[in-house]
Amino acid sequence: DQQVKQNSPSLSVQEGRISILNCDYTNSMFDYFLWYKKYPAEGPTFLISISSIKDKNEDGRFTVFLNKSAKHLSLHIVPSQPGDSAVYFCAATHSGTYKYIFGTGTRLKVLA
């Protein structure tokens, strides 16, 4: 039972354009969502997060949008840079459970 889904395994974007990565979840108990970035042979690194009391959180070039009614979140990267090429995982948790459910990742390739 995959509670967090990233339906696009890969995405290619031109440098300077916007990258939009999507994530859907099924468990309405989730109240905190995170995005991680992963380079080959490294562990995931935290990028940005959002609490369910918000619908948007912005940090520099990265913005996460949350649509609770649709159980959908997205990560926008603008402008995209070649160094953003990596696998992006979304994760969700119910605060206090210490349990994080990860999506299967989307491989982003930013073309120079």
Added chain:
Amino acid sequence: DTAVSQTPKYLVTQMGNDKSIKCEQNLGHDTMYWYKQDSKKFLKIMFSYNNKELIINETVPNRFSPKSPDKAHLNLHINSLELGDSAVYFCASSQEVPTSGGASSYNEQFFGPGTRLTVL
């Protein structure tokens, strides 16, 4: 200074052997985790420890035994290794309190570089 470190980075072994993976974090976090990333790239939680106490055990075979000698260490011992245990194992840690500046870094986890286990 590495925040979350794991040893070894690569581990190749025969079926039936017993092996351990070590994890250390120098962030002063209270909670540590083990994740398994299989060939389909699913990153699934296996165990979580908070202040040396086991709080999550996700239907992992009892051949896997985590041990937390102190808050900074969470080791994973695997008995009678099987082919299906081949995966990348990630250790992580987190501090379950808000950071200054608001919710943007709450519950963030710091991951180690991973240990690629290959069972032959």
